Amino acid sequence: MKLYVIGIGPGGENEMTLRAVRALEQCDCVAGYGLYLDLIDGLLDGKERIQTGMTREVDRCTAARDAARAGHTVAVISSGDAGVYGMAGLMFEVCQEYPELEIEVIPGITAACSGGAVLGAPLTNDFCVVSLSNLLTPWETIEKRLHAAAQGDFCLCLYNPASKKRTDHLQKACDILLTVRDPKTPCGLVRNIGREGETYQLLTLGELRDTSVDMLTTVFIGNSVTEIISGRLVTPRGYRGV
Amino acid sequence: MKLYVIGIGPGGENEMTLRAVRALEQCDCVAGYGLYLDLIDGLLDGKERIQTGMTREVDRCTAARDAARAGHTVAVISSGDAGVYGMAGLMFEVCQEYPELEIEVIPGITAACSGGAVLGAPLTNDFCVVSLSNLLTPWETIEKRLHAAAQGDFCLCLYNPASKKRTDHLQKACDILLTVRDPKTPCGLVRNIGREGETYQLLTLGELRDTSVDMLTTVFIGNSVTEIISGRLVTPRGYRGV
Numbered sequence: 001m002k003l004y005v006i007g008i009g010p011g012g013e014n015e016m017t018l019r020a021v022r023a024l025e026q027c028d029c030v031a032g033y034g035l036y037l038d039l040i041d042g043l044l045d046g047k048e049r050i051q052t053g054m055t056r057e058v059d060r061c062t063a064a065r066d067a068a069r070a071g072h073t074v075a076v077i078s079s080g081d082a083g084v085y086g087m088a089g090l091m092f093e094v095c096q097e098y099p100e101l102e103i104e105v106i107p108g109i110t111a112a113c114s115g116g117a118v119l120g121a122p123l124t125n126d127f128c129v130v131s132l133s134n135l136l137t138p139w140e141t142i143e144k145r146l147h148a149a150a151q152g153d154f155c156l157c158l159y160n161p162a163s164k165k166r167t168d169h170l171q172k173a174c175d176i177l178l179t180v181r182d183p184k185t186p187c188g189l190v191r192n193i194g195r196e197g198e199t200y201q202l203l204t205l206g207e208l209r210d211t212s213v214d215m216l217t218t219v220f221i222g223n224s225v226t227e228i229i230s231g232r233l234v235t236p237r238g239y240r241g242v
Numbered sequence: 243m244k245l246y247v248i249g250i251g252p253g254g255e256n257e258m259t260l261r262a263v264r265a266l267e268q269c270d271c272v273a274g275y276g277l278y279l280d281l282i283d284g285l286l287d288g289k290e291r292i293q294t295g296m297t298r299e300v301d302r303c304t305a306a307r308d309a310a311r312a313g314h315t316v317a318v319i320s321s322g323d324a325g326v327y328g329m330a331g332l333m334f335e336v337c338q339e340y341p342e343l344e345i346e347v348i349p350g351i352t353a354a355c356s357g358g359a360v361l362g363a364p365l366t367n368d369f370c371v372v373s374l375s376n377l378l379t380p381w382e383t384i385e386k387r388l389h390a391a392a393q394g395d396f397c398l399c400l401y402n403p404a405s406k407k408r409t410d411h412l413q414k415a416c417d418i419l420l421t422v423r424d425p426k427t428p429c430g431l432v433r434n435i436g437r438e439g440e441t442y443q444l445l446t447l448g449e450l451r452d453t454s455v456d457m458l459t460t461v462f463i464g465n466s467v468t469e470i471i472s473g474r475l476v477t478p479r480g481y482r483g484v
Contacts, residue, residue, distance in 0.1 A: 007355070009259065017351065018263075019256045058481050081351075083358040089366035089479055092471045099472065105359035109259065109349045113249070113323040117330070117347035124331035125379065126372045126387050128396065129365075136480035137367065141395070145368050148394025152387040154370065229334045230341060237331055238378035239300050 001101050002026075003068045004075040005091050007082035007108020011194025012039045015114070020106050024075055031064040032077040039195070040077070048072070055135070061087060061094045068101055081110035085131055085159055112157040115190035115218040118200050120232025122188060122220045123155055132169040133160035142169075146176040155226060155235050158219040167212070170219065174209035177221060181205060188220040188233045189213060202233055243343050244268075245310045246317040247333050249324035249350020253436025254281045257356070262348050266317055273306040274319040281437070282319070290314070297377070303329060303336045310343055323352035327373055327401055354399040357432035357460040360442050362474025364430060364462045365397055374411040375402035384411075388418040397468060397477050400461040409454070412461065416451035419463060423447060430462040430475045431455060444475055 004023045009015030024030070024043050031050035050067065052060040061076060068074045078086030088105045095101045116123045128149040134142060149156050156177070161170045177185075183206030190200045191214070203211065205221060213219065226235040246265045251257030258266075266272070266285050273292035292309065294302040303318060310316045320328030330347045337343045358365045370391040376384060391398050398419070403412045419427075425448030432442045433456070445453065447463060455461065468477040 014261045014264075015259050017251060017257050017259055021260075022256075081355040081358075083355060083363045083365050084369075085366065085479065086363075088359070089363035089476050090481055092362055092474055092476045093478060093481070096471050103474075105363065107351050107355040107359040109323075109351060110355055113325060113349040113352055113355075116323075116325040117249075117349040120334055121325045121328075121331035121347065123325050123371075124327065126370070126384075127326075128368070128370045128391075128394075130368045142368075145394040145396060148390045148396065149370075151393070152370075152390025153383070154387060154390065229338050232334055232345075234331050234334045236335060237327065239332055239335070 001068050002073055003064065003091065003095070003101050003103050004106055005082045005088045005103060006075050006077050006106045007080055007086060008036060008040055008077050009109040009194065010080060010111060010114040013043060015109055015194050016040070017108070020108060023106050027073045027075040029067045029072040029074045030077060031060050031074065036077055036079045057087065057090055058094070061090045065094050065098065065101065069098065078108070081108045082106060084110040084129065111159060111193055111218040115193045116220065118190045118193060118198065119188040119202070119220055120229070120234045122222060122226060122233045122235055123157060124235045124237045125155065127155040127157060129157050129159065131159040132173055133163070133166070143176060146173050150177050150180045153223045155223045156221040158221070160215060161213045161217055161219045163215045170213055171209055174205060177205060178209065186222045186226050186228050186233055189217050191217045193218060202228060243310050244315055245306065245333065245337070245343050245345050246348060247324045247330045247345060248317050248319045248348045249322055249328060250278060250282055250319050251351040251436065252322060252353060252356040255285060257351055257436050259350070262350060265348050269315045269317040271309045271314040271316045272319060273302050273316065278319055278321045299329065299332055300336070303332045307336050307340065307343065311340065320350070323350045324348060326352040326371065353401060353435055353460040357399070357435045357462065360432045360435060360440065361430040361444070361462055362471070362476045364464060364468060364475045364477050365399060366477045366479045367397065369397040369399060371399050371401065373401040374415055375405070375408070385418060388415050392419050392422045395465045397465045398463040400463070402457060403455050403459055403461045405457045412455055413451055416447060419447060420451065428464045428468050428470050428475055431459050433459045435460060444470060
């Protein structure tokens with residue numbers, strides 16, 4: 001019995017890999033958050049849908065598992081990559097008592113890569129990916145990681161920078177980075193990556209601290225060598241003689 | 243004048259996005275490292291090739307820029323993502339004096355995501371990506387970042403863990419992590435991701451320290467909560483009640 005966990009990338013069908021499209025074609029049941037199912041609606045004709053809300057991930061994965069056990073070929077979809085804050089880990093957890101279920105994870109383009117491409121090339125050297133959501137990770141752990149990223153002069157990509165209830169996490173994160181990083185450090189925001197209404201903005205770390213963002217935004221923070229080249233955010237890798 | 247920088251993902255056409263395939267179709271000239279051009283040979287019929295060796299990135303990007311200036315529609319391809327240790331940053335650098343060139347970066351699946359999917363879901367929570375190659379980054383900077391990643395309890399994905407000349411970098415990296423991380427920490431290796439002969443291996447951090455790898459290998463190092471679930475490497479995100 002086969003269960004796919006598929007990363008669909010940031011937007012619609014155009015941002016999926018051929019491998020992901022072909023796996024989805026083989027499924028008769030698809031589980032996902034409603035917004036993400038809508039993004040690939042054209043690929044879901046005639047398929048049963050398991051649709052749950054944003055914070056009902058465990059229910060969704062359990063329902064997908066049970067559908068697979070009942071004989072369906074099931075895809076669980078994540079936006080972006082299936083692994084990076086996606087459903088792949090949780091599927092292994094909920095399926096661990098059912099060795100008859102074969103799980104195949106199909107990767108997708110995560111926001112660090114898709115948003116980076118919109119801005120230029122901010123993550124061309126070593127980087128950290130950190131989620132600012134403390135729903136599943138204690139805020140103290142997040143702060144520890146931000147301090148570590150600052151110490152290591154890592155470029156940063158921040159997922160889930162804010163929600164309706166968490167409005168000051170990005171400001172706190174910037175304050176941690178500002179303890180060691182120049183307020184003029186180039187940064188960028190991308191909203192609705194790969195979707196209708198995609199927008200981006202370049203700004204300094206000092207400006208980012210006082211900027212409001214929402215949960216549809218991905219944040220990029222440069223390191224000590226990140227620069228703006230022809231209006232794009234670029235972290236040079238260090239090729240000499242350019 | 244249009245210049246695409248395209249991430250082709252880890253393997254062949256199957257791992258590319260539809261967007262990447264369509265952009266490539268519009269190009270009459272394609273620049274890339276020979277191995278990567280070969281991976282997508284079926285898409286390159288009738289196109290001019292700019293092919294240079296592994297360490298000739300500046301020459302390759304300059305030649306691509308000049309071909310675009312001469313009227314060609316050019317794609318520069320990177321394996322994986324175009325941004326993550328890819329050619330996008332360098333293209334912005336070599337094109338900065340030529341504002342008539344419009345650069346579009348098309349993201350691809352980077353090895354952190356494609357290799358993670360092979361192993362399970364090792365990067366489902368916050369993680370760092372670090373290259374162990376000191377060709378372009380001083381080794382002291384790499385060591386500083388490894389220390390920082392260890393302090394932050396980040397999962398790690400290591401690119402370029404070794405080459406013929408650099409045989410002890412992975413051992414040194416493991417020794418840094420072992421100053422704070424349990425030698426039993428689950429880790430994984432994936433070689434030839436998405437290509438013929440793809441293999442993977444799960445092992446502990448202590449075992450990884452004494453393992454030889456090559457430049458076709460991507461290394462994954464778990465954090466304090468990473469575990470083996472049903473033979474797969476998984477970092478739980480922290481959903482409760484599973």
